[in-house]
Amino acid sequence: MSLIELKDIRKSFYGVEVLHGVNFVLQPGTVHALMGENGAGKSTLMKVIAGVHAADSGKVLMEGKEVEITSPAKAREMGIAMIHQELSAEQEMSVAENIFLGREPGKFGFIDYRKMYKDTNDLLNELGIHLDAKAKMKQLRVADQQMVEIAKAISQNAKVVIMDEPTSSITDREVERLFEIIRRLKKAGVGIIYISHKMDEIFQICDEMTVLRDGNYINTFKADEIDENGLIRNMVGRDLDTQFPKEHSKIGETILSVEHLTRANEYEDISFELHRGEILGFVGLVGAGRTELMKSIFGMTKPDSGRIVLDGKEVHFKAPKQAIKNGIAYVTEDRKGEGLVLPMSVENNITLVALADLGKGGFTQKSKETEVSAEQIKSLGIKVARPSIAVKSLSGGNQQKVVLAKWMISNPHILIFDEPTRGIDVGAKAEIYKIMSDYVSKGNAIIMVSSEMPEAMGMSDRIIVLSNHKFSGELDRSEFSEEAIAQMQFKYMQNKQGEE
């Protein structure tokens, strides 16, 4: 008997139907991927299961019985747990306190801490999670916090666990550990709904895949019935010409060279050269020091030693402002945290960097701003009803394009692109890659930090690998292979592994 079954689910918001009769069946002891581009209706469907939204019509069956999931609390009671994309743990509380939040053991309002810690340790051992029950959440890595959330769900006797992009901010090795836990849950008969944009993972862990497109149910496949291209075709409803529109542009003279750059505990003795027309990939595990290095090049932090030479002149940027003046742009990995001013309009976000060039004196010029942002919206293909709407209402792909637009106005020569397509759907990804290729073909250069191996290998002309803050190797496009890169990633990790 299936764990949960959704039949012909329909849901509208403000008179617009976003789910047009979707079906979904989850079997016990399986991992079921829910696939689709952003806006396909995955999140809405999951929120129906988790009790956040009520369906307008259709049936929900839980272990064969028709049920109504009217609230998140009801969903939890029925054994449905959702591990959120953005973790929602109490950072100042311990692992045990988080797991038992709201149902602490004890009497008369007092908490029996001994029992709580013991139960937590038992639970963690059972799941093979090696964490200290007394550690504060804020001391844990994102991956470990996720483990705690999963443990919490299991301790509440969850039969259905929904995971929304669980691997978006954890390293490959941590992904392995996550999969280990998922396999244990499978054995225990738990059904897992897995939402991810990462194809290799889907095929590694999932048993079945259900594809949604524009709120329509497309089909459900067994993992061995379909391949990656087939899946993408079903998701986008068309063939993507090539996933990586890499054009071989002419590599020109050196535009930036970094010599022996060091900043304590962030990166050590890093040297490299960047050429016109080139996409230089930076690969490494999370925490290897890639983003930290980029922040120094962009003037956000000061290196302890070493030189940065731009167009033959040594530079010392004290703030991003100076880097921007010298033609460097930085699309950060944290789009919402550092890329966009969310309450501001699309137009005002686009003109934020170049505002000084778009006005006279200290004054802004509305007409010019409108003109320039309209140009960018058109040339980057940003889908937006009006430029005056708040940027927070846009999808991830369109938001990323707004960040790009903001930089492109001032014609930078060097674009630092940190995780270009994180959390972006397949269709928009291809568009971002196209924009990158066009950009370098005009004699500009890109430094791309990427944690997605296919992306790094698909788009880079050269790849530099960092390992544990150090330079561990450099590969030309002809030498790219996953094995070589993986080896380099772990080159300086030995000691650390021993410690763990």
Next chain:
Amino acid sequence: MSGANKQKAAVRQRKMTKKQFIATYGSLIGLIALIIIITVIRPRFLGGANIRNVLRNASINGLLAVGMTFVVLTGGIDLSVGAIMGCAGMYSAYFAQAVLGYPVIVAVLIGLAVGLAFGLFNGFCIAYLRVPAFVGTLGAMSVADGLKFLLTDAKPIPNLNEEFEFIGGGSIGPIPVPCIIMVIVLIICFVLLYKTRYGRYVFAVGGNQNAAHVSGINTKKIIFSVYILAGVLSALAGIIMTARVTSGVTSTGDGYETDAIAMVVIGGTSLAGGKGRLWGTIVGIMIMQVLSTGLDMLGVNTYYQMLVKGFVVIGAVMLDSLSSD
């Protein structure tokens, strides 16, 4: 069938705009309703003398709210505005004493300098020393109170220069001088906030300080500057108020910071920063002023007025957050 659907969608859309309409104009409608109700009961509320009186008071108290709007837009708060108002008022009164015989401009500049000094102090602590705004300005409030009392050992300063008193009590034609000052300040602030790069950066810093920094904005300078603006405008209010009551009294500005914050939030500016409007603050200023003058005319006891004001603030913010999702 599709026609019916379209109609439904159109109705829904109208509902949406109704919601937005309330979010945008709710406080303005409230203000108009308030004026109508009070006028019906006491027609003399709309008399020329009373209107001038309301506007004169609104201009003085409102200066604090205008500065506060900038601070709140950056995601900060300034609890010291009332104390700066009192302190600056006292110091300008000291130099405006008729017996000393200084020109009026000296008293005014001294008062403004006090406000500037506190603004610099607040801004420096908050932007560069990373003291949370709530704590930093709470400290400044106590310092300003102390300096105010120390000047005369808490005794009032009577017998001010008549020209000085004109700043608060005088009129040019039928228009009270404080109103003229307020209009000038408002014009400058509107231009600053909506027509200059500086204003855009104020919104950007409040909306997302990290993103603003990465975009090449000197976010510390922006944060620094809004406290200076708030300090100077508070001092200006203190000078005008002192001139109006014709003596330096230590109770000037007491508790005005809460009124100023109330005026800003009634006007729809979010305490989280990055979202708000200056004209909303003007509506907020008028609501608070019409309430206190109107309730006075209706003979409502001051203590009951406090209850009413409290609920008005909560109600206005509730309306705002319920109507915007």
